[in-house]
Amino acid sequence: MATAAEPSLPELAAVPWRERASASSLAAFGRLWTAWTALSVVAFLVPAAVLFVLEPLTFPVGLGCLAHAWVISELYANRGVGVVRPKGPRHRSAEPVAQGLLGDLLGHDARELQRQTGLALEPGRLGVWLVGEAGALLLPPGGRRVHCFCVGTRERELPPSDRIAHLLLALRTDEAGFATVANRAFSGAAWRVRRRLPPGRRPALAAGRTRARLLVPA
Amino acid sequence: MSRLIRMDRTGHSTLAEWTEKGEAGFEAAVEAFRRELDAGCIAVVPEGEGHVTQVTELPAEADLVIMRRPIAGG
Numbered sequence: 001m002a003t004a005a006e007p008s009l010p011e012l013a014a015v016p017w018r019e020r021a022s023a024s025s026l027a028a029f030g031r032l033w034t035a036w037t038a039l040s041v042v043a044f045l046v047p048a049a050v051l052f053v054l055e056p057l058t059f060p061v062g063l064g065c066l067a068h069a070w071v072i073s074e075l076y077a078n079r080g081v082g083v084v085r086p087k088g089p090r091h092r093s094a095e096p097v098a099q100g101l102l103g104d105l106l107g108h109d110a111r112e113l114q115r116q117t118g119l120a121l122e123p124g125r126l127g128v129w130l131v132g133e134a135g136a137l138l139l140p141p142g143g144r145r146v147h148c149f150c151v152g153t154r155e156r157e158l159p160p161s162d163r164i165a166h167l168l169l170a171l172r173t174d175e176a177g178f179a180t181v182a183n184r185a186f187s188g189a190a191w192r193v194r195r196r197l198p199p200g201r202r203p204a205l206a207a208g209r210t211r212a213r214l215l216v217p218a
Numbered sequence: 219m220s221r222l223i224r225m226d227r228t229g230h231s232t233l234a235e236w237t238e239k240g241e242a243g244f245e246a247a248v249e250a251f252r253r254e255l256d257a258g259c260i261a262v263v264p265e266g267e268g269h270v271t272q273v274t275e276l277p278a279e280a281d282l283v284i285m286r287r288p289i290a291g292g
Binding site for chain 2: 159166167181182
């Protein structure tokens with residue numbers, strides 16, 4: 001990963017207004033997401049409860065409120081998980097070549113995991129990253145929370161593994177810069193992300209959580 | 219043999235190869251390298267698992283130099 005002496009990610013020039021990401025800024029972002037989700041849920045739970053107390057026959061309306069609270073929190077998680085779903089053309093003829101290069105960049109275990117799940121596991125200073133074609137998940141130390149980042153190259157002609165390799169190389173160049181350039185799509189409990197992940201990608205999340213549990217908070 | 223590659227629609231293309239500084243292959247590699255930088259690419263040198271160095275001059279001693287495109291938040 002980058003050190004203070006190394007150059008920062010050139011892409012930071014495109015987002016000069018953003019404060020450079022750090023473990024504390026990400027933790028604050030996570031708390032904000034949790035508070036916002038709680039507020040969204042409470043905003044529907046309270047009317048449901050009040051209506052039921054005032055007039056029990058309004059319970060269908062209350063059930064509608066409860067459904068809204070559930071759907072909204074699920075939509076947030078779904079949006080977050082969307083960053084690591086396969087996107088764009090598959091370019092099947094070029095993919096084996098790209099897969100070979102990506103495999104060379106990864107260690108043995110990460111290479112096998114990437115081929116199995118489509119996500120490249122990369123340990124960093126901020127936590128354990130799972131890098132996909134158009135985004136990445138970050139599991140901070142402890143592995144209980146997942147930050148979802150939407151980020152990618154604009155070149156749609158690239159095969160999927162090349163898109164992952166682009167993100168992996170940028171991440172390795174400057175981890176904090178990578179987290180700054182990327183758009184934050186969601187932050188929440190790992191179990192909420194796992195539930196929305198396609199089954200084929202869940203082993204990557206499990207492996208990431210295992211690694212993240214071993215990390216010491218910065 | 220050192221290689222300069224660019225990730226592209228074919229997976230990746232080898233732009234130049236060289237064995238040592240000063241030879242014709244290296245000069246061709248430097249030209250290709252500058253051309254890619256001018257086109258907006260970013261050059262990185264993988265240095266083992268988990269380590270990458272960003273470069274703006276072609277390092278003659280590097281085994282592999284990769285040209286990548288800029289990324290952006292989606």
